[in-house]
Amino acid sequence: MFKFQSFFLLVLAASILTACSFSESSTSSMVSSESSKSSSASSESLGKLLGSTSSASSRSSETQKQTYERKVIDYTAEFVTSSKGDLQAYRAKISKIAQDAGITNWEADRGTYVSIGKGMRKAELSQPQFDAFRQSLSDNQTWKLDAITEGFGK
Amino acid sequence: MHKPAKFTALQLWLLLVCSLTSELALGLDYLYINANEGSASGGHAAIGFDQEIFHFQHVPTGWLRIVREEFPEFRFRYTERENRTIYRHHLELPGPTESRLRESFNRVLLIEDSQYERLEALQADERLLTAWLGQYPDDTQPIQSAEILAKGVGIFFPEGWNPQQTIRTTNPAQTLLELAEDLRKQYGPDFISQTTEQLQQELQQLRPEPLDVKALQLKEDALFSSKPAFSERYTESLQALAALQVLNNALAPEPSKLIHLNPTLAPWDKQTAQTLKVYRAKLKNQLLAMPQSNRSDWGFSLLVGMARLIALDESLVRNQWVVLSLREDERSVALHPDQLDEAATWAKLRWQSAQAGLTQALEEWGYVRLEQAANLIHEIELAKREQRSPNLRAIKFSPIGAASVVASPPEQDKAELLAYLQNRQTYLAEFENQMGALYGYQLVGRNCASEIFRQIDLSLKGEDQNDIQLYPEVGEPVDGAGLALIPFLAFESVRLNWHVKTSEVFPSRRLRLLTQSETQANPYWLQLRESNVVTAQFYRWHSGDSIFLIFSDDLSWLRPIAGGFNLASGLGQTVWGLFAVPFDGGANLHKGAIGFLMSLPELVFFNIRKGSNPELEYLATD
Numbered sequence: 001m002f003k004f005q006s007f008f009l010l011v012l013a014a015s016i017l018t019a020c021s022f023s024e025s026s027t028s029s030m031v032s033s034e035s036s037k038s039s040s041a042s043s044e045s046l047g048k049l050l051g052s053t054s055s056a057s058s059r060s061s062e063t064q065k066q067t068y069e070r071k072v073i074d075y076t077a078e079f080v081t082s083s084k085g086d087l088q089a090y091r092a093k094i095s096k097i098a099q100d101a102g103i104t105n106w107e108a109d110r111g112t113y114v115s116i117g118k119g120m121r122k123a124e125l126s127q128p129q130f131d132a133f134r135q136s137l138s139d140n141q142t143w144k145l146d147a148i149t150e151g152f153g154k
Numbered sequence: 155m156h157k158p159a160k161f162t163a164l165q166l167w168l169l170l171v172c173s174l175t176s177e178l179a180l181g182l183d184y185l186y187i188n189a190n191e192g193s194a195s196g197g198h199a200a201i202g203f204d205q206e207i208f209h210f211q212h213v214p215t216g217w218l219r220i221v222r223e224e225f226p227e228f229r230f231r232y233t234e235r236e237n238r239t240i241y242r243h244h245l246e247l248p249g250p251t252e253s254r255l256r257e258s259f260n261r262v263l264l265i266e267d268s269q270y271e272r273l274e275a276l277q278a279d280e281r282l283l284t285a286w287l288g289q290y291p292d293d294t295q296p297i298q299s300a301e302i303l304a305k306g307v308g309i310f311f312p313e314g315w316n317p318q319q320t321i322r323t324t325n326p327a328q329t330l331l332e333l334a335e336d337l338r339k340q341y342g343p344d345f346i347s348q349t350t351e352q353l354q355q356e357l358q359q360l361r362p363e364p365l366d367v368k369a370l371q372l373k374e375d376a377l378f379s380s381k382p383a384f385s386e387r388y389t390e391s392l393q394a395l396a397a398l399q400v401l402n403n404a405l406a407p408e409p410s411k412l413i414h415l416n417p418t419l420a421p422w423d424k425q426t427a428q429t430l431k432v433y434r435a436k437l438k439n440q441l442l443a444m445p446q447s448n449r450s451d452w453g454f455s456l457l458v459g460m461a462r463l464i465a466l467d468e469s470l471v472r473n474q475w476v477v478l479s480l481r482e483d484e485r486s487v488a489l490h491p492d493q494l495d496e497a498a499t500w501a502k503l504r505w506q507s508a509q510a511g512l513t514q515a516l517e518e519w520g521y522v523r524l525e526q527a528a529n530l531i532h533e534i535e536l537a538k539r540e541q542r543s544p545n546l547r548a549i550k551f552s553p554i555g556a557a558s559v560v561a562s563p564p565e566q567d568k569a570e571l572l573a574y575l576q577n578r579q580t581y582l583a584e585f586e587n588q589m590g591a592l593y594g595y596q597l598v599g600r601n602c603a604s605e606i607f608r609q610i611d612l613s614l615k616g617e618d619q620n621d622i623q624l625y626p627e628v629g630e631p632v633d634g635a636g637l638a639l640i641p642f643l644a645f646e647s648v649r650l651n652w653h654v655k656t657s658e659v660f661p662s663r664r665l666r667l668l669t670q671s672e673t674q675a676n677p678y679w680l681q682l683r684e685s686n687v688v689t690a691q692f693y694r695w696h697s698g699d700s701i702f703l704i705f706s707d708d709l710s711w712l713r714p715i716a717g718g719f720n721l722a723s724g725l726g727q728t729v730w731g732l733f734a735v736p737f738d739g740g741a742n743l744h745k746g747a748i749g750f751l752m753s754l755p756e757l758v759f760f761n762i763r764k765g766s767n768p769e770l771e772y773l774a775t776d
Contacts, residue, residue: 020198020212020595020602020641056480056526057497057546058772063224064551065519078264078377088450092382095451096271102522102552104455107447108440109518139448 068101069115076119080133087136113137113144117151180204181246182255182628184606184652186645188662188707190238191700191752191763197641199603200228201610202242203256208263210602215586217593218605219270220263230772233662237693237764240660243648251614251627258613261375268378269589275383276582279362282385283575286563297563297571304389306457307396308557309478312408316560317354317395326404329467330460333441334401340442349445350398357391358565360384362574365581372588382450392559394453398445400460407461407478411555412468413532415475420505420528422473426512433516434466458553462521480529480550488543490769497544500773501530522552546771603644607632629653662764665708667692693765700749700763701727707761717756720763724749 072094079090098106106112116137120130130152138144183202189195200209207228210218232238247255285300307315338345362384372378382390399405441459444452461478468476489497505527511520529549537544563571595601600608614625625631629652632644648654661669664684671680684690686704695701703723704716724746731743752763 020194020196020210020218055547055771056530056549056551058227058774063774067224074260074264078261079379082377082379086379086381087448088381089379091449092386092451093268093271093379095449099454099552102526103518104458104552105440105444105518107443107449108436111519 064101065111068097068103069111071097071101072112072115073119073122076116077122080120080123080125080129090137107139110143110147113147114151117148117153119151120148121152180252181244181655182252183207183245184243184645184648185209186241186641187232188239188241188642189762190236190766191748192698192766195752195762198232199606199641199644201259201606203252203259206256208259208606210605212595212602215589216595217589218595218600218602219593220259220266220605222260222263227772227774229660230770233660233666235767235770235772237662237664237766239662239665241645242658242660243645243652243654244656244658245628245653246655247627255610255613259609262609265374265377266593269372272378272380272383273582273585273589275386276578276585278385279383280575280578280582282388282561283362283571283578286561287568287571287575293568297568299563300561301558302385302389302392302561303556304393304396304454304559305554305556306393306454307555307559309407309411309457309461309553309555310400310405311396311557312411314558314560315396317392317399318560318562321399321403321405323403323405325406327406327464328404329464330401330404330406333438333460333463334404336438337401337442337445341445345445346398346402350395350402353391353395353398357388357395357562360388360391360564361566362578364574365577367581367584370581370584370588372585372592374592387450388561389559390450390453392453392561393451393457394445396559397453397456397460400457407464411461411479412465412476413479413529414468414472415477415528415532416535417474419502419531419535420475422469422475427470427473429512429514429516430466430469432514433521434463434470436517437463437466457555461553461555462525475528477525477528478553480526480553481533481548482550482554482556483545483548486545487547488769489546489771490767491543493771493773494543497546497771497773498534500775501527501534503775505531525553526551598639601639603641604639607644627653662707663767663770664692664705664764668708687765693767695765696768697745698768699765700724700745700752702749702753702763702765705765706756707764709761710759713759713761714757717753720753720756721750724751724753 075093075097076090079093094106094112098104098109098112103109117134120133125133134145134148134152138148181203185200185202185207187194187198187200189197198209200207202208202225205225207223207225209221209223211221213219229240232240282300282302286297288295288298301314304315334346342348363381437459441456441463444456444459447455449455458478465476465478504523508520508523508527511523513520526549530546533546533549534544610628611631614628629648632647632651649657668680668684682689684692684705687693687695687702690705693705701723702720704719706713706716706720709716726746727742728746728750731738731740731746734742755762
């Protein structure tokens with residue numbers, strides 16, 4: 001009986017040890033020196049590069065747009081309330097969020113700027129803060145100013 | 155008829171016939187996913203809000219990382235592909251409480267993603283610097299070139315690109331000749347050459363920024379925000395250079411990067427032509443603005459945009475749909491035979507749905523949908539012609555076109571480069587150290603189940619962790635440090651302590667098919683046929699699963715007997731594996747050992763292994 005109990009507890013312990021799903025993730029290198037380039041390294045690297053992009057079958061485009069806009073809102077809200085505000089960092093992150101959603105040119109997408117405005121509203125920015133951030137991102141283009149204002153005002 | 159050993163009474167009482175498109179009611183959902191071989195032998199836990207699911211995965215570094223998914227895909231992956239059953243408790247909550255909880259999990263995701271992105275960027279910096287320095291960083295040999303993978307470059311240079319090489323075009327793309335001309339008219343006749351020269355100088359002068367290890371303080375409640383890392387800026391500059399070279403030489407994309415759709419599948423008419431002409435004009439204006447963009451990654455956008463412009467022009471000339479290929483052949487994953495007909499119908503529906511966006515207001519979102527759907531129907535048709543199974547997983551959501559680019563080192567001596575590398579390595583070591591301290595998986599104290607309860611605590615109890623006013627809306631706090639560490643016990647703790655309104659079961663694929671088929675066939679014959687790997691039709695063994703003979707997940711008192719048979723088969727493979735080591739590198743030995751271990755719990759009525767279906771593809775609907 002004792003042996004059975006020990007075995008049972010061992011199995012239980014093993015189940016705790018291995019609980020939680022493991023994620024599939026490549027730990028390959030994106031860079032190799034010319035002398036050590038190999039096709040396997042390239043394919044591993046491609047796997048890592050592709051890791052963040054889903055297949056076309058697995059994502060609904062409608063859901064993806066909504067998810068993208070919400071990510072822009074959330075990130076904007078978090079960014080504007082954090083102590084460091086580097087615009088280069090902000091644009092780089094929006095680009096990453098956009099590329100992950102399948103959009104290569106977010107600067108031409110009106111919905112992005114509306115979402116940026118919504119993010120600023122979520123962060124409860126003061127009017128002067130809002131004006132400054134809006135001006136920085138609008139590239140002096142009226143439609144971008146209007147879109148951000150629309151998002152902020154809703 | 156077999157009865158599951160676990161949650162038997164609950165399953166029989168609560169089993170609902172759920173379609174794969176069932177919606178979740180508003181509120182909070184606590185989910186338990188039962189175990190299977192490989193990814194989670196102890197089961198898994200998740201929390202959901204409406205269609206959004208959050209769960210903590212154990213990543214290869216040994217940390218826990220939060221992931222957010224949509225429920226339909228989450229459900230498909232676990233129940234269909236991994237053949238596991240999902241159990242769900244649903245609570246109804248007041249709107250503000252639900253929002254508060256959902257926001258807190260969203261925020262965790264945002265912050266963790268920012269930290270992981272920075273980590274990956276630092277690792278890329280280290281690799282690039284190491285590649286330049288070579289095997290002997292402190293000798294007198296010159297710094298050598300390295301290779302970087304850059305997205306977009308492969309659309310025009312599929313075999314790789316060397317910025318130093320002169321390109322000679324024998325058949326310039328008219329589209330790009332015109333685009334280059336318009337660019338010069340807008341910004342000046344020397345714009346392309348001047349911008350190219352400027353980028354080359356920037357590349358030579360680009361230096362990794364010094365990183366202050368002492369200032370590094372990662373926090374789980376603070377976004378990590380920083381300028382793009384050195385390797386990111388370097389790659390972006392190379393992409394921009396590649397784009398300008400393509401434009402200057404009017405290079406056409408590699409022919410395999412454009413797909414021409416069968417007109418029978420994708421009819422063409424005057425209205426389509428007119429709509430695409432309007433979109434083409436918009437796209438062209440956007441491309442003209444790109445080199446002046448404040449974004450540092452405009453090069454990739456320009457590469458993709460130029461290829462799309464060429465595709466549009468070909469469409470208009472040929473009166474036939476031509477789009478950029480989204481195929482990336484990193485590995486072949488043939489579609490499950492059961493899904494062939496479904497996939498063909500589904501792809502046609504995606505195409506029809508995408509066509510609805512063909513209006514004068516077409517923008518990149520709408521064009522991307524058309525591009526995706528076109529790729530899917532093309533792949534299915536091509537697979538039919540080539541008499542193979544389609545590889546839908548190779549069709550990506552957006553253009554990637556990655557290729558190797560020769561990265562010449564900047565003008566500096568080895569000692570300076572070595573100093574940058576050492577700075578990066580020190581900083582990276584501390585970064586990883588702090589990430590481990592924040593997110594390390596711990597056998598006792600921190601796993602996917604406990605982390606959910608901890609985040610709920612943090613969210614509901616306020617900053618000082620003393621405010622318990624909101625908690626009664628959920629129920630009594632569950633101690634994530636006790637037995638609730640174990641996912642299936644955590645699920646039971648939720649049932650006992652929270653205000654669970656309803657509970658549901660989403661059965662695994664095998665159990666679902668068994669239930670559905672019982673009305674169509676002799677149930678005893680069906681159970682017998684599907685009880686083992688040899689005669690089962692609902693499961694096909696593959697090398698990703700260990701060898702086993704009998705399915706034990708739907709057995710109760712017979713489970714130890716099944717375990718005995720499975721143990722024997724695992725042992726057999728292990729013994730075979732011992733002899734096969736010189737030939738297979740230990741693959742059979744490893745699999746046999748796993749099979750043996752997975753069978754042991756069956757001897758004491760525990761089931762882990764259920765077989766899996768990795769070929770199944772989730773076909774998202776709009």
